[in-house]
Amino acid sequence: MALGNVHLTPQFVQAVRDAVSIIDIASEHTKLQKAGQRYKAICPLHKEKTPSFSVEPVQGLYYCFGCGQGGDAIDLYMRLSGDDFPAAMEALARRYGIAVPTRSAQRRPGKDEPDIEAALDAAQEFFVASLGRHEGPRRYLAERGFSAELVERFGLGYAPPGWENLLAALKGKVQLRDLAAAGLVAQSQKRSGKVYDRFRERLMFPIRSVSGRLLGFGGRTLADDQAKYINTAETESFHKGSLLYGMDQSKRALRDGGRVLLVEGYFDLLGAVAAGIDWVVASMGTALTEGQARLLARYAEEVYIGYDGDEAGERAARRVLPLLLAQDLGVRRPAFGAGHDPDSLRQEQGPEALRAAVEEAPDAVALELARLAPPEVVREPRRQATAARRITELLAPIKDGVLRYAYARQAADRLGVPVDLLWRRLGTRDEAVAAPRPRRGVVRSEEEKALNLLLVAEALPEAEELPPPAVFFDREYRAIYEAWHRMVVAGRRPSARELVEALGDHSATVARLVQNELESPARPGSDDLSATLVKLRRRWQRQRARELTAEIAEAERRGEIEKVDSLLQEKASLSRALHPRH
Numbered sequence: 001m002a003l004g005n006v007h008l009t010p011q012f013v014q015a016v017r018d019a020v021s022i023i024d025i026a027s028e029h030t031k032l033q034k035a036g037q038r039y040k041a042i043c044p045l046h047k048e049k050t051p052s053f054s055v056e057p058v059q060g061l062y063y064c065f066g067c068g069q070g071g072d073a074i075d076l077y078m079r080l081s082g083d084d085f086p087a088a089m090e091a092l093a094r095r096y097g098i099a100v101p102t103r104s105a106q107r108r109p110g111k112d113e114p115d116i117e118a119a120l121d122a123a124q125e126f127f128v129a130s131l132g133r134h135e136g137p138r139r140y141l142a143e144r145g146f147s148a149e150l151v152e153r154f155g156l157g158y159a160p161p162g163w164e165n166l167l168a169a170l171k172g173k174v175q176l177r178d179l180a181a182a183g184l185v186a187q188s189q190k191r192s193g194k195v196y197d198r199f200r201e202r203l204m205f206p207i208r209s210v211s212g213r214l215l216g217f218g219g220r221t222l223a224d225d226q227a228k229y230i231n232t233a234e235t236e237s238f239h240k241g242s243l244l245y246g247m248d249q250s251k252r253a254l255r256d257g258g259r260v261l262l263v264e265g266y267f268d269l270l271g272a273v274a275a276g277i278d279w280v281v282a283s284m285g286t287a288l289t290e291g292q293a294r295l296l297a298r299y300a301e302e303v304y305i306g307y308d309g310d311e312a313g314e315r316a317a318r319r320v321l322p323l324l325l326a327q328d329l330g331v332r333r334p335a336f337g338a339g340h341d342p343d344s345l346r347q348e349q350g351p352e353a354l355r356a357a358v359e360e361a362p363d364a365v366a367l368e369l370a371r372l373a374p375p376e377v378v379r380e381p382r383r384q385a386t387a388a389r390r391i392t393e394l395l396a397p398i399k400d401g402v403l404r405y406a407y408a409r410q411a412a413d414r415l416g417v418p419v420d421l422l423w424r425r426l427g428t429r430d431e432a433v434a435a436p437r438p439r440r441g442v443v444r445s446e447e448e449k450a451l452n453l454l455l456v457a458e459a460l461p462e463a464e465e466l467p468p469p470a471v472f473f474d475r476e477y478r479a480i481y482e483a484w485h486r487m488v489v490a491g492r493r494p495s496a497r498e499l500v501e502a503l504g505d506h507s508a509t510v511a512r513l514v515q516n517e518l519e520s521p522a523r524p525g526s527d528d529l530s531a532t533l534v535k536l537r538r539r540w541q542r543q544r545a546r547e548l549t550a551e552i553a554e555a556e557r558r559g560e561i562e563k564v565d566s567l568l569q570e571k572a573s574l575s576r577a578l579h580p581r582h
Helices: 010-019 022-027 073-081 085-095 116-133 135-143 148-153 165-170 176-181 247-257 266-274 290-299 311-325 342-349 351-359 364-372 375-379 381-395 401-415 419-426 446-456 475-489 496-502 504-518 526-558 561-578
Strands: 033-035 038-041 053-056 061-064 070-072 157-159 185-187 195-197 202-208 214-221 229-231 259-263 280-282 302-305 330-332
Touching: 010 073, 010 085, 022 038, 022 053, 022 061, 022 073, 061 496, 061 504, 070 073, 070 496, 070 504, 073 085, 116 135, 116 157, 116 165, 116 176, 116 202, 116 214, 135 148, 135 202, 148 266, 165 176, 165 195, 176 185, 214 266, 247 259, 247 280, 247 290, 259 266, 259 290, 266 280, 266 342, 266 351, 290 311, 302 311, 311 330, 311 364, 330 364, 342 351, 364 381, 364 401, 375 381, 375 401, 381 401, 381 419, 401 419, 446 475, 446 504, 446 526, 475 496, 475 504, 496 504, 526 561
Parallel strands: 259 280, 259 302, 302 330
Antiparallel strands: 033 038, 038 053, 053 061, 061 070, 157 202, 185 195, 202 214, 214 229
């Protein structure tokens, strides 16, 4: 089926939502234990030792009190698999036996989109079979210490010499336009305009999404080609800057261990895996992007930059450091030695040397501080000032205030200056110290309490008795209440699950509110809800009365008599509500 060919009709999406079980999805990645009306477990989305992951099976919601993620079963599946929404819908539909509607069935003949996925799959079969038929590339891989099992695990293949091998093998099976759309063939720029294979005499590395879907290929030459590596041309689904080679294989190891070895190339990754390091991904020889850094942060807490040990590798490691720090990632830098990359170190000194270099990797920020502020810098004021400026630039991306201060203190010691001086250079930011996450079962405000009660109360006030959304000052809570209020006014009481579906941006908060109320020792009564809503309404009325005083003064200054009358009437109505006569 072509990528992007799933037709996401409302009926299809609802059928998948109704069929999917959050217990099924969660239990594949963590061990669930019954705890009253819910289940608890170690969170599969981040590394932790104490269970803070909570699943409510009736509403089909999850929430982690540790990392703050929450939502429904589809949201959880997407986070665990790395699939986007259409891919998740397709995968879950197939899993639960739901027919998948396609767009092609609704288009007129000749208007179909290219079937990129079919072209890639067919090419992968050809490349793997070709490797089996050619002894030379198999011997090359064996001489580099890659076992047949490892080659099979990563699906390596071979594009033989010649201009039309793939074209000939897939003729009549895959349309030419599909091969072109998949970036597997190219057209001559000469007058002939002849189409030819993009990959020739190259080892082929299939590049997959986090969920394992084939998106493209990387090819490593075995000839004298000037371009040592080439990749599939950029397509609608293949963007090197958003992908990491090997993530589909390593994502579980990353989550379990909380760390990732980041290398530059395919062979570096295979060498690490051959040495027993399966928590490794590769940026495919290109500079790391912000998107790739965000992807790493979803699966790990600490990155080991496994770039080459030469000067170019050191410069590249320094360039990616700010990107990783900005994602709240800890960063370490293994020392492979001049002239070595991870795979050459393994081949020359053995897998234990590579493992030792990685395990003993020092803190990358501390290394940079030592480079920027060597011992002799304290003797030269101008060098001190220059080093302080560069250190400020290095530490600026770090969001955690405590961590930034700790590094600033180390830097100040090296520079021979008071830490407060360096700290003032760094400045302060609201995001420097993350807001504390809500503790389990603790209600932060009357607004949160009101939403809790509205979601689980057995009896609700009549729709006309409900307060307006303006009584919620918190923007997120107001958005949740507005969605809930619209459904109630329309004549139906929404479940928490329906709210999650309607509020993608605030789904985690809805899930947390439900979990909070489930953990309450007693079920709420209608009196609790009424009292809480009255408090919110009266608070809003007092706030509105203060606003009206300022608005009336401004309208009088401008001579807007009709507006003054209207505002005075509103203020009088508010005053009667706030101070009723008995």
